Amino acid sequence: MIAAPAVAGADLRTIMPVTSRPPVVMVRGEGSWLWDQEGKRYLDFVQGWAVNCLGHCPAVIRAALAEQAERLINCSPAYYNAPMARLATLIAETSGLGQVFLCNSGAEANEGAIKLARKWGRRHRGGAFEIVCMDHGFHGRTLATMAASGKPGWDAIFPPVVPGFHKVPLGDIDAVAKAIGPATTAVMLEPIQGEAGVLPASDDYLRELRALTRERGVLLILDEIQTGVGRTGRLYHYEHAGVVPDIVTLGKGLGAGVPLAALVASDAASCFEFGDQGGTFGGNPLMAAVGVAVLETVREPDFLHGVTVKGQYLARRLAELSAELGHAEVRGRGLLLALELVDTDAVKVARSAMDRGLLVNAPRPTSLRFMPSLTVSMDEIDQMVDLLRASFP
Numbered sequence: 448m449i450a451a452p453a454v455a456g457a458d459l460r461t462i463m464p465v466t467s468r469p470p471v472v473m474v475r476g477e478g479s480w481l482w483d484q485e486g487k488r489y490l491d492f493v494q495g496w497a498v499n500c501l502g503h504c505p506a507v508i509r510a511a512l513a514e515q516a517e518r519l520i521n522c523s524p525a526y527y528n529a530p531m532a533r534l535a536t537l538i539a540e541t542s543g544l545g546q547v548f549l550c551n552s553g554a555e556a557n558e559g560a561i562k563l564a565r566k567w568g569r570r571h572r573g574g575a576f577e578i579v580c581m582d583h584g585f586h587g588r589t590l591a592t593m594a595a596s597g598k599p600g601w602d603a604i605f606p607p608v609v610p611g612f613h614k615v616p617l618g619d620i621d622a623v624a625k626a627i628g629p630a631t632t633a634v635m636l637e638p639i640q641g642e643a644g645v646l647p648a649s650d651d652y653l654r655e656l657r658a659l660t661r662e663r664g665v666l667l668i669l670d671e672i673q674t675g676v677g678r679t680g681r682l683y684h685y686e687h688a689g690v691v692p693d694i695v696t697l698g699k700g701l702g703a704g705v706p707l708a709a710l711v712a713s714d715a716a717s718c719f720e721f722g723d724q725g726g727t728f729g730g731n732p733l734m735a736a737v738g739v740a741v742l743e744t745v746r747e748p749d750f751l752h753g754v755t756v757k758g759q760y761l762a763r764r765l766a767e768l769s770a771e772l773g774h775a776e777v778r779g780r781g782l783l784l785a786l787e788l789v790d791t792d793a794v795k796v797a798r799s800a801m802d803r804g805l806l807v808n809a810p811r812p813t814s815l816r817f818m819p820s821l822t823v824s825m826d827e828i829d830q831m832v833d834l835l836r837a838s839f840p
């Protein structure tokens with residue numbers, strides 16, 4: 448047992464132990480680098496689980512926070528504020544969907560999507576409320592989003608499970624066609640299942656789902672909390688497939704490190720009435736100002752092209768390493784990639800990497816996941832590959 452580090456004036460045992468944490472305290476971040484209390488430096492290819500899309504403490508976010516904090520931090524969601532309006536407008540303009548509800552976490556955005564689909568089903572599909580979701584999907588940790596997720600074992604933790612979610616295997620369009628019945632209001636999925644180990648839905652499958660949901664008169668909900676805001680080289684992953692969903696949810700990168708998420712819907716799907724949805728912090732000017740700075744940065748000419756180029760480079764370097772060490776496929780898109788290992792414990796590799804000053808994540812016992820800042824440099828990718836090579840047993 449490694450002793451917990453000491454923090455002046457603090458007792459780490461007061462932090463509810465909901466996850467196992469290594470015995471370090473992080474104190475500073477800059478770009479792709481993170482420093483702990485002892486001064487040790489880490490090359491960060493986790494970035495808060497694909498959250499810090501512009502790296503640690505980027506100047507543009509510090510400036511947005513400082514400027515907005517001088518002007519107005521919170522006025523209550525009962526009133527309009529300028530950053531809220533600007534962010535909603537930017538999301539609407541870029542997504543092809545006209546209605547935006549700002550909130551604080553991915554789970555909250557997805558919970559809102561589920562509520563909206565149920566309301567739409569009540570209004571337009573004779574009371575339909577069921578949602579077809581994917582095995583191994585991940586949509587959050589509220590009771591409804593856990594029920595929508597397809598994580599094995601999750602249905603046994605907090606019974607009774609919220610009803611109304613039907614699971615099918617990712618990629619099987621016939622299974623979706625069979626699962627849609629009179630009680631179905633929507634189909635919901637991640638374009639790339641991140642927490643399941645970076646398992647992509649193909650562009651063809653997304654196009655088939657769009658056609659099928661139109662034909663059967665149900666909504667298509669895409670959870671782009673991990674894939675959205677440039678992570679895969681397009682602002683929204685669904686652009687790769689050339690489709691537009693009825694509802695999309697955004698989080699993580701939208702706030703670049705601050706709690707910000709969005710439920711985005713077409714005008715036709717958007718049917719909340721006053722009182723149906725809300726939240727104390729939703730659309731507060733401080734967080735919304737950050738979202739505006741993020742979207743304006745990611746939309747700069749060449750930014751997304753840079754993500755594609757660096758994603759291809761990272762994929763190539765990982766494939767070379769995999770071939771050298773006898774491991775398996777590299778999968779994913781843009782800067783959301785996984786390396787599949789052969790006869791090797793990915794959790795142990797991730798731990799050994801941390802000892803060497805590299806942060807990578809093992810979402811499955813045999814997969815390593817890479818989700819660096821979208822501003823990562825080619826040189827940092829090379830440094831990562833060298834540190835990773837040294838981390839294998």
Ligand code: PLP
Pocket residue numbers: 496551552553554555557585586587588637641642670671672673698699
């Ligand atoms: N949906 C997806 C695809 C995610 O990857 C996550 C978080 O990892 C969530 C939803 C939940 O987001 P949050 O942790 O902000 O509630």
